[in-house]
Amino acid sequence: GKGIAVFTSGGDSQGMNAAVRAVVRMSIYLGCKVYFIKEGYQGMVDGGANIVEAVWSSVSSIIHLGGTTIGSARCKDFRERAGRLKAAKNLIGRGITNLVVIGGDGSLTGANLFRQEWGSLLDELLKNGEITAEQRNKYKILNIAGLVGSIDNDFCGTDMTIGTDSALHRIIEATDAIISTAYSHQRTFIMEVMGRHCGYLSVVSALTTEADFVFCPESPPPENWETRLCKKLDQERMAGQRLNIIIVAEGAIDRHGEPITAGQVKKVIEDNLQQDTRITVLGHVQRGGSPSAFDRILGCRMGAEAVMALMEADENTEPCVISLDGNQAIRLPLMDCVKRTQAVAKAMADKQWEDAVELRGKS
Ligand code: F6P
Secondary structure, three states: OOEEEEEEOOOOOOOHHHHHHHHHHHHHHOOOEEEEEOOHHHHHHHOHHHEEEOOHHHHOOOOOOOOOOOOOOOOOHHHOHHHHHHHHHHHHHOOOOEEEEEEOHHHHHHHHHHHHHHHHHHHHHHHOOOOOHHHHHHOOOOEEEEEEEEOOOOOOOOOOOEEHHHHHHHHHHHHHHHHHHHHHHOOEEEEEEOOOOOOHHHHHHHHHHOOOEEEOOOOOOOOOHHHHHHHHHHHHHHOOOOOEEEEEEOOOEOOOOOEOOHHHHHHHHHHHOOOOEEEEEOHHHHHOOOOOHHHHHHHHHHHHHHHHHHHHOOOOOOOEEEEEEOOEEEEEEHHHHHHHHHHHHHHHHOOOHHHHHHHHOOO
């Protein structure tokens, strides 16, 4: 059978373990040798005990755990050709020519570059006498399947990324808890949520917690947002509401592209209204804790589909990313999705927010 390796890269997210588990078990079921690469690309570059063969029981009792049990890292060495050369040698040494990469767009782009360079890396290894001509020929193709693990839901092509649903659960649990104490003291709370440049977590958590106001990157508020905000909060109190909740995405911006922070919003409220106001920054709590049922199933389905894609791949197969489309796990060309994701980032940087939302499409 084929040699398959799985690794997680970049920021962790809930549900990555379910994906790793599915990759291992589907590979074994189909008669392949399957390896863990620990600590992401760093483990691939360093080799040694970082690359270990996995057996059926290696992935027992991890589906319910948050984070990634095989470790993750942001790796500088892999950005250099010298690092990728070492990584290639480590893979060839174990007969691995199929990779399942679980990470964000940076990690998936790195994998694509690795594949493009693979032939020339092997030539260099052969020239240096580090691999044999037989190995050069036998392992000439590297196939890649990507899975998007990120709480941000910021990747084009998939309805949901692995981890987003669990992060939402964390946010709404925390906000529900805040609401009870806010009620007692008739306070206003500003909740800062993650998502980098993507407003998904902030908008969906605002809708599901009955927040009074939300600041998100793709929809900067009008110039006079301070007046609008205060009017809205005041109206709610006049109507008998004992508390207010405002959600601020960490990437929230104004129409000039300048950040809008929780601290700024608090100051506006304190300067204009007599409301006792507090800030809660949820931070990495959102990325921790056990994965939701949705993320466990999503990880399982995507992991299994990634192995199927690699089994069917030949030298003409382009790297794919496994996406959720409606209720189906499908394969899309990896680089198309990465390019679309980068186009969204560019539109955001150019303050073309409507274009960004349009480009992002369903996700
Ligand atoms: O991409 C996931 C994410 O949690 C973002 O929401 C956040 O901006 C960032 O990672 C935090 O990065 P770090 O874990 O390096 O602090």
